[in-house]
């Protein structure tokens with residue numbers, strides 16, 4: 001297999017056709033990297049890529065066409081089929097290595113791997129049968145969160161339990177979806193993520209920790225720099241670098257953490273790709289997480305990111321726009337606001353259809369501007385002061 005770096009004018013194949021693939025393709029294009037997207041269903045990456053294949057991942061003709069068009073391959077979400085990624089890895093370099101898909105697709109494997117590599121997590125146990133529930137309650141403790149180990153996202157496939165009875169109910173509600181993980185609920189002060197990039201030469205760089213606020217289980221807004229003490233920031237970065245090194249990451253990966261009231265840093269989950277909580281890097285950092293990812297995948301140099309300004313990123317969900325998009329350009333009347341629209345064909349409630357990033361001189365000013373953006377769009381401020 002040819003392992004030379006991708007030349008300018010070369011082509012990166014992207015598995016997955018969503019907004020992350022779209023922003024990867026746009027970042028790649030500005031550096032002279034062409035892209036080919038492969039996804040079973042048409043998506044917003046198609047408009048930005050040079051070529052798109054809307055065919056199932058087990059389609060052998062699509063496989064041959066994709067391989068013939070690309071120098072290297074990446075993926076834009078972690079539920080991309082692991083077997084398809086492995087078949088591709090036999091003929092073209094796939095970055096991040098498919099092992100990161102295998103780890104991130106399974107919450108137990110993910111937490112076991114993180115602990116082996118020196119990260120801290122909340123106590124947890126596997127639930128295979130209903131008999132495991134009482135042992136988990138005894139050994140891990142209450143209150144708890146019970147989750148499916150596979151396929152959950154944006155808070156789906158989860159139930160909270162404050163008693164043995166509730167834990168048993170959670171088991172019965174979720175166990176049809178396979179093995180479950182029982183986690184001790186964390187009394188966290190903040191949810192924070194770290195985007196880390198690693199080049200083929202092993203050089204690791206991290207973005208400043210980002211503070212994340214959710215509403216209805218979906219990321220509502222991200223804020224940078226996160227309000228965490230220096231000691232917490234050092235520990236977040238240590239854990240992110242340990243996972244990136246330990247898994248031999250090539251590309252960009254995001255890690256989500258809980259920061260406890262006592263300042264403890266507990267790893268929750270990872271995504272081996274650019275992340276929603278890193279979208280602010282397009283305007284407020286250099287290079288952006290998407291440019292950094294494409295550079296790493298191409299075998300080019302990753303560089304230590306520079307934070308250019310405090311910023312807030314607001315997700316735009318389909319609910320807002322069911323009745324038209326007329327008000328959307330109004331957000332640009334707010335100073336420092338940048339609009340990103342993904343061009344999705346359907347507006348569904350809860351679906352991420354775009355985002356707005358606002359930059360400012362201070363975090364307070366960025367928050368204030370973000371509130372003005374929300375007010376213009378007719379949305380309440382869910383979680384702010």
Ligand code: AMP
Nearest residue numbers: 122145153154155183184185186268269
């Ligand atoms: P996840 O899919 O693991 O990111 O969980 C979705 C959200 O549920 C997180 O962003 C947290 O707000 C909450 N959550 C998940 N696990 C825990 C936990 N062990 N303790 C407290 N909150 C949790």
